[in-house]
Amino acid sequence: MNKFKIEFRWAIYYTFLSILWFQLEKSLGYHNQNIDNQPYITNLFYVIIFFIYILQLSDKKKNYFKGIMTWQQGLISGVVLSVFAMILSPFAFYFKLKYVNPEFFQQMINASTSRGIKLENAEAVFNLKAYITLGIVDCLSFGIIFAALASAIIKSKNTK
Template identity: 35%
Template sequence: MKKITIELKWAIIVTALTLCWMLLEKTLGWHDEDIADHFWLTLFFLPFLVLMYVLALREKRRRYYHKKISWKQAFLSGVVMSIFVALLSPLGQYITHNYITPEYFNNVIDYSVTNNNMTIKKANDYFNINNYMMQAAIGSLVGGIVISAVVAIFLRRK
């Protein structure tokens, strides 16, 4: 367990940061009046996510590997963190869509149908809590693995 405590800690921090970001999005109106721009505005979260992986892998290098880490060690640490983030992401989606922005699905369905982006059936099938939980888990796992691979290149030390 001691081998993975740093990754678990940072996965919890990433989940908390994600919830704070959702609150910011809601406050800025990206989940209602500015929902048309929501998709690309959400990309502003990416640098913060990369920063979390950098900080996590730096801590792993410093505390666990005694300031020396190979690409493989850093990458595997990032993969473990990504797995924890993926496991926590359905909980984050549940909190987001039940407490932070419960009207999000209605707003995005209305927007998609009104602007002829989707039929009402396709919108209802796509914009729901179960689909978002699955997308969040898969997306955080795949995205975390990619981020880990890149960050590991810059953090390796011999």
């Protein structure tokens, strides 16, 4: 586990920041009066996630690889971060939806049905199981993409 201590630490940061972002969305009204714009604001979080990958790989390069890291080493490190974040994501979703905004799903369902979406379809999308599944898939799929891109940026110049 010591080999992946940096990845685990950054997965905790990632998880904590996702909870803070959800709180910020709620505080700025994107869970009630501005709920129609919530999906767009949520997608801005991907910029922060990519920045987390850049910081994590910089940390790994400096403190584990002693300043020299190949693209492959960075990719593996980023994928490990993705796996740890994926494991933590159900707990983060549960916390966000239990303590930060327990009415989130009902608010999203109401907003969806007011735009003409059938109630059954809205309920199928906005529930804990669906959000946890989506969170797991997003962590892994976007994580691999972000790991590849961030690794290409952070890798040492004298490696292939």
